[in-house]
Amino acid sequence: METISFEIMGDPVAQGRPRAGKSFSGKTVLYDPAKSRDFKQYVKVVASQYKPKELITGPIHLELTFYQPTPKKYHTKPKQALIEAGLLLPVTKPDVDNLAKGVKDGLTKIIWQDDSQVVSMMVRKLYSMTPRVEVNVIY
Template structure:
């Protein structure tokens, strides 16, 4: 199984709702500018540590989102957040950030994000904002069809 990882510094950007316009009777949907820019940045970092060809078969993804502590908080509250005693329960949602990252990795780390069979994601406060993304996949035995499913071995 192959493993790939990246660290994207800075604040994570959630996947925005697609914008829709009508041009000449056709409806066209496109990414909002912030989402489009962030996806391009994710692709840039992912391309530095990518397989020669996008992986086929199942992939597993881990996304760790690190957010800045609000500047208005007291020093005591800052330290509690860095210690993991306070978690960011405000927007943006983890799922919206992860969706943009999944889409950005299409065609670079894997052929399509539908290949993701297992995913772990979280957000927490940190001194430096950023996102760490890890992917595992490319099990050759699975691609040849000779992998036994875990549920089969439990019977």
């Protein structure tokens, strides 16, 4: 088994709900919200630095750790100690599945052929003073 590991620096962005609009011809079209679209594009740029020679076509085990910004109310020493010990965890929105969806979409056609190849996924959401996403693709 091989592993591709990298970090996506910055605040993690959850996949937003599709928005509906009208095309020039009057047809209804669905599109990603700008924030989600921009984050996916950023994921593609970062992942392209780690892409394999050929797209992965077999089964993939994906590990994602989302480090969200620590709220100001947790900037005290006792709260920071709890965060570092893994005892104070973010139980707020966004959901981990929405966070993972944006990253999976961004890695499609860069690291793997299709995100249906992901057969197992371990997703965690933690606080950090350095917001980022740690990605491990095991194939």
